[in-house]
Amino acid sequence: MDGRAPPRPRWAGGWQLGVRGGRSNVMNLTELQGLEERYLMGTYRRGEVEFVRGEGAMLWDSDGKEYLDLLAGISVCSVGHCHPDVVEAIREQSGRLMHTSNLFYTEPMVRLAERLSESSLGGRVFFANSGTEANECAIKIARKHAHRRGVSSPAIISFERDFHGRTYGSLSATPGLAANPALGPMLEGFRSVPFDDADALRDAVDGQTAAVLIEPIQGEAGIYPLSEDSLIAAREACDAVGALLILDEIQTGVGRTGSLWGYEQTPVRPDVLTSAKALGGGMAIGSCITNEAAGAVLEPGDHGSTFAGGPVASAAALAVLDIVDDPVLLRAVRERGRRLREGLEALDGVREVRGRGLMIGVGLEEGLDSAAITVDLLGRGAVVNAPEPRTLRLLPPLTIDDSQADRAIALIGESLLSYKP
C-alpha cells in the first residue's frame, strides 16, 4: 500500500446489460445488503431482490428472473416500466435542457400546468417534487385562505387512517403517523374524525376550519373508498363555513380508478386537488391543482421550490398524460379492474375485494398473513404490497393485459392456497 486511497469503483464501468435484464454484477445481493446496512439510513424494510430492468408490467432481477409487477412502484409506473413515449420524452428533453430553476420560463412546465388545469379544476397549478410536497402547498393555501377570511386558528380536518405524506405539514394531517411521540411535536391545527363518518365530519367543521383534506380512496391504509355521503358532507360543510375541500389524489389520480381523476366518479368537485406518483411515469413530480379562486391565494414569496416543474419531469408528465388521458385506455382500466376483482373474489382465502379501477385491496380471511404472502408471491414471481396485516394491495400498471391479469389471479390463488390453514 502506498498510502493513497484505493481507486473508487466507477459505476459506468461496473455493469453491463445482459440478456433479458440480467447483467454482470459488480456486487451480488448479499454485498448490496451489506453496503445498504452500512451507508443507508434504516428507514425501509426492502424485499430480498435487486431489480435491474423493467418493461410494461414486467420486472427482471439481477439473476434474470422475471416478475409480474402488480405494484408499479406504488402506482408510479402506471403506464408500465420504461414506456417508450416517456423514455423518448425524457431522452429528448434531457439532451436539450435539464434545469434552469423557477426564476425563468420553460415550456414543458407551462404546457403541463395548462393541461392539468384544463383537465380538472380550471384554476392554477403549483409544481412540487413529490406527493407530500404537493400537500404542503395545499396546506399553505388553506391556511392563507383562512387568514383572509379572518380565521385566527385555522384547522385542517382529515379522516383517521388518511395518509397525506411524511413532511411535517402532511405528517400532521396523517393521524396514524402523527401519533408517534418520538417525532413530535407535530404542527398545530390538525384534527381527525373517524373514517367515513359523515356526521362526525360535519360536526368537526366550524368557523375555524381552513380545509377538509381527505383521500377519496384511502390508499396506504389498505384501499378503502370513501362513501358518497362523506364526500358530500365534506363539500357541504366546507361550503357552509367558507373552508376549502382538498382531495388528495396522489394515489387515485392520473387514471388509476378508471377516470383521469377519482373525483370525476363522485358528485363532489374539490377546490384543490393534489397529484404525484403516476404523474411523472417514474420521474419525481407532484402538483397542487386549484380552482380559480384558490389559485389566487399564494403570491410571490409564499412558496417555492428549486427543482419543481423542471423541464425533464414536466416533459415526462406530458407524455404520461398523452397516454393516460385517453378514453380507450381508461375504459381498459375499468375492464381489467373488473376482471381482476371478479377473479380475486372467487379465490379461497379472500374475504372481500375493495377499490375502483386498478386500485385494488384484497381483504384476506382470518389466519392469513399478508406480509408472509407478499414474500411468498415475490418468490413465485409477483410483486404486491401488504399495507395492513390482512390486506394485499394491487396497483398494477394501467397497461396490464388480460393474460397478465389472469396470471396475477392464478399466482395469488396458489399463494393463498399454500398458506390456508
Added chain:
Amino acid sequence: MNASKMPPKGRKGGSDPVGGAAERLAEIVGAAERAAAAVIDDAEKQAQGRIDEAQERADRIAADRLRAIADELDPPSAGGEERPRLRTVEAVPEPAESAAPAGPRSDEAGARLLATQMAVSGASRKEIENRLRAGAGIEDPAPLLDAILGPEE
C-alpha cells in the same frame, strides 16, 4: 395450481348471480342519478348565486354612477342644507346570461357524472346511451359517450 381449477366461491351475498348483478347495477344507476341530480341542483344554486351577485354589483355600480352624475349636475349645498336632489333612476340589471358561470352547463355535468358512474359500474354503451336519452334528456349522447368510453368499436 391454476386459479381456474380451484372451486369457485359464490360471490359474497348473492345466490342468483345474474339477478344480483342486475340489482346491483340498478342500485348503482339509482345512486348515480341521485348524485347527478345533486350536482345539477348544486350547480344551479351556484349559478343563481353568481347571477344575484352580478346583479347586485351592477345595481350598485349604476347607482353610484348615477349618484355621481347627480352630484355633478346638482351638487349638495356647501352650507349643509339638504336640498332636493336629482332622483337617481333604478339601475337596469345586466342581462342574466352575462353573469352565468363559464364552463359546462350543469345538466351536462350531471349527465357526465351519470355516464361516468355507469361506465365504472360496468354498464354497456347501449345502457348508458339509453339512460342519457331517457333520464337526462340528452338527444345526442354520442360525443359524451366517446369522451368517456372512447369511440364505438
